[in-house]
Amino acid sequence: MKKIRFFLRDVWRLSRPYFRSEEKWSAWILLFSIIALNLAMVGMNVVLNFWNRRFYNALQAHDFHAFIQLLFTWQASPGGGLPMPGFTEVVAVYILVFVYATYLNQWLQIRWRRWMTDQFLNEWLADRAYYRISLTTDEQAIGTDNPDQRISDDLRDFVGTTLSLGVDFLSNIVSIFSFIGILWSLSGDLTLWGVTIPGYMVWVALIYAVIGTWVTHLIGRPLIGLRFRQQRVEADFRYALVRLRENVEGVALYGGEPEERGNLVHRFHNVITNWWGIMLQTKRLNALVSGYGQVAVIFPFVVAAPRYFSGQIQLGGLTQTAGAFGQVQGSLSWFVNAYGTLAQWSAVVERLSTFHRAIVLARAAAGHKEAEAAMTGLGPAGRGGAAANQPPPSGPVLVPASDGSVRLDDLTLALPRGEPLVAHANLVLEPGVSVVVTGRSGSGKSTLFRALAGIWPFGSGKVARPPADRCLFLPQRPYIPLGTLRHAVTYPLPPETVPRDVVAAALADVGLDTLVDHLDQDRNWPQVLSGGEQQRLALARALLAKPDWLFLDEATASLDPEAERALYRLLKERLPGTTIVSIAHRPELAAFHDQRLVLERPNGHPGRILAAAPAASPAE
Numbered sequence: 001m002k003k004i005r006f007f008l009r010d011v012w013r014l015s016r017p018y019f020r021s022e023e024k025w026s027a028w029i030l031l032f033s034i035i036a037l038n039l040a041m042v043g044m045n046v047v048l049n050f051w052n053r054r055f056y057n058a059l060q061a062h063d064f065h066a067f068i069q070l071l072f073t074w075q076a077s078p079g080g081g082l083p084m085p086g087f088t089e090v091v092a093v094y095i096l097v098f099v100y101a102t103y104l105n106q107w108l109q110i111r112w113r114r115w116m117t118d119q120f121l122n123e124w125l126a127d128r129a130y131y132r133i134s135l136t137t138d139e140q141a142i143g144t145d146n147p148d149q150r151i152s153d154d155l156r157d158f159v160g161t162t163l164s165l166g167v168d169f170l171s172n173i174v175s176i177f178s179f180i181g182i183l184w185s186l187s188g189d190l191t192l193w194g195v196t197i198p199g200y201m202v203w204v205a206l207i208y209a210v211i212g213t214w215v216t217h218l219i220g221r222p223l224i225g226l227r228f229r230q231q232r233v234e235a236d237f238r239y240a241l242v243r244l245r246e247n248v249e250g251v252a253l254y255g256g257e258p259e260e261r262g263n264l265v266h267r268f269h270n271v272i273t274n275w276w277g278i279m280l281q282t283k284r285l286n287a288l289v290s291g292y293g294q295v296a297v298i299f300p301f302v303v304a305a306p307r308y309f310s311g312q313i314q315l316g317g318l319t320q321t322a323g324a325f326g327q328v329q330g331s332l333s334w335f336v337n338a339y340g341t342l343a344q345w346s347a348v349v350e351r352l353s354t355f356h357r358a359i360v361l362a363r364a365a366a367g368h369k370e371a372e373a374a375m376t377g378l379g380p381a382g383r384g385g386a387a388a389n390q391p392p393p394s395g396p397v398l399v400p401a402s403d404g405s406v407r408l409d410d411l412t413l414a415l416p417r418g419e420p421l422v423a424h425a426n427l428v429l430e431p432g433v434s435v436v437v438t439g440r441s442g443s444g445k446s447t448l449f450r451a452l453a454g455i456w457p458f459g460s461g462k463v464a465r466p467p468a469d470r471c472l473f474l475p476q477r478p479y480i481p482l483g484t485l486r487h488a489v490t491y492p493l494p495p496e497t498v499p500r501d502v503v504a505a506a507l508a509d510v511g512l513d514t515l516v517d518h519l520d521q522d523r524n525w526p527q528v529l530s531g532g533e534q535q536r537l538a539l540a541r542a543l544l545a546k547p548d549w550l551f552l553d554e555a556t557a558s559l560d561p562e563a564e565r566a567l568y569r570l571l572k573e574r575l576p577g578t579t580i581v582s583i584a585h586r587p588e589l590a591a592f593h594d595q596r597l598v599l600e601r602p603n604g605h606p607g608r609i610l611a612a613a614p615a616a617s618p619a620e
Contacts, residue, residue, distance in 0.1 A: 007346060010353040015162060018115050030108040034163075037101035038171045044094050046178050047085070049323045054084055057316030105163060113159045120151050120356070129362035132457050135416050146235035150355045154231070154348050161345045165338065172331035179331075183324040186317065187304070201325055204303055209332030212292050216336045220285045220343060226278045228347035233270040240267050248527070285340060292336060300325035398454035401464040404431045406452065406549065406581070411461035412606075413447050421447055422599070423606030424461075431548065434580040436590045437609075439599035444607050445583045448599065449473070449553040452581070465549065472547040476554035478538035480526040486519040489540050498544055506540040509570060511563070531558035539567055543574055550575065552582045561588065568592040 058066040187201030300322040406429040413422040421444035450456040601607030
């Protein structure tokens with residue numbers, strides 16, 4: 001029961017925000033309309049239940065006039081009651097109600113999914129939660145693996161399944177109360193071992209449903225965990241395929257096809273292995289549900305047959321009794337019939353809940369005020385692991401610098417596993433004084449670069465620098481977004497905000513003038529452009545942005561030394577008011593900077609940032 005309570009709380013916390021959002025009125029109107037239409041279909045099932053009695057009685061009495069009336073027009077009720085509509089009218093209304101119930105359901109689904117997708121994307125991207133989550137050290141990666149699938153597939157399945165199960169459950173509850181009175185009045189009394197049982201078919205339906213529900217849960221319970229794992233292994237396999245597609249040249253150059261094939265086969269083997277487990281459990285569950293459903297078809301006739309053969313009820317009464325029994329028994333057996341869907345739904349809810357918890361905790365670590373919500377969680381501690389209830393480390397604090405400088409105050413940097421990189425560093429970088437940082441590979445230079453950007457979450461201390469819109473950080477591997485080449489050059493600015501001729505001039509300046517005619521083409525530019533061309537493109541962004549501070553992390557490492565020197569001269573010439581901070585391995589780059597720093601990290605000890613002698617001016 002505790003697990004069910006936590007599960008329902010997760011469902012509530014995922015569902016509630018939309019129905020309290022700015023779209024709440026339209027959401028509630030659509031939801032109530034869907035419920036009303038589904039309840040109308042329940043009401044028409046009640047009408048058809050009584051219609052069924054009259055129709056079969058007419059058949060038994062060979063009453064052709066009543067037969068035609070009940071098919072096409074209407075039949076007056078004895079005693080002046082409400083007339084019974086014909087089957088044609090009832091079915092016409094039923095079809096209309098069913099069509100619009102489905103249409104409004106789909107309408108609400110797409111609105112709800114759009115709203116939840118916006119919210120998850122906003123929270124995932126806010127405070128760089130996506131980046132912090134990617135650095136998780138949890139080997140199981142509960143709540144952090146495959147965020148693309150959780151936002152795309154899991155949100156779609158959650159909205160659709162939650163709505164369909166919720167409306168279906170409510171309809172079944174109403175059906176129980178609508179038909180249980182009919183069944184009670186039709187079933188009569190049963191005397192068994194001297195004991196008279198009133199409305200005995202109601203009790204038979206209840207016992208039949210309880211036994212079926214209990215056995216179904218025993219057989220189907222393993223499906224919940226298997227469904228959860230299937231979502232993950234399917235996403236892992238798809239991710240490996242995407243990775244191969246994005247790195248085709250590297251794989252081809254290394255001749256890594258056997259390794260890639262082995263990796264893909266291994267991941268697909270996990271898909272198949274888990275699927276066999278699902279197949280086995282589904283086979284057992286289907287055997288039970290199918291047998292249960294088939295028995296339920298004939299069972300009410302068997303139970304009601306004694307009254308029919310004794311002449312207490314006519315054929316119409318028998319069919320009405322069987323129909324009412326089927327409605328009551330089917331509604332009571334909702335859990336049995338929906339168990340497979342419930343297992344899938346449970347897996348989806350858990351994946352979204354743990355993912356949302358990971359996002360909230362990542363944002364809380366970044367100083368966001370959702371820490372309290374994160375601590376209460378979206379589920380029990382066991383469902384996210386013990387670590388899921390603790391916020392990740394907050395990392396160094398990024399603060400604004402009033403004097404335009406960049407300062408490190410007692411900065412300590414560590415790796416995700418806790419190994420220290422830099423301890424208690426204090427440094428001041430003055431505006432107008434370009435700096436190059438060198439050091440051995442693995443000494444922590446790129447981590448220092450990330451700390452200056454304010455995105456590294458492991459460590460402590462303060463980083464003070466100018467606002468983000470006056471700083472530009474170019475990593476060794478530039479990010480090339482989807483879209484046109486013009487969009488790639490102006491990123492993250494919208495391409496329409498920068499005149500086309502300005503973009504073309506920037507490309508020409510960095511040596512990519514041959515691409516100017518392709519500015520408006522939408523191609524897979526990360527694969528079209530070489531590593532050196534991508535780095536040139538990133539430097540073109542710097543020419544367009546004209547930042548006060550430009551931080552370069554091996555941003556020209558894919559270029560030959562002559563091209564590298566030419567581009568540094570270009571930056572110095574075109575961005576005279578920009579302070580350049582470079583992380584580099586090539587010693588000749590120090591000549592383009594006013595100050596040189598060395599990051600020394602002895603084995604097993606935290607590193608230190610030391611000043612070094614400046615290099616000679618570069619040769620012209």
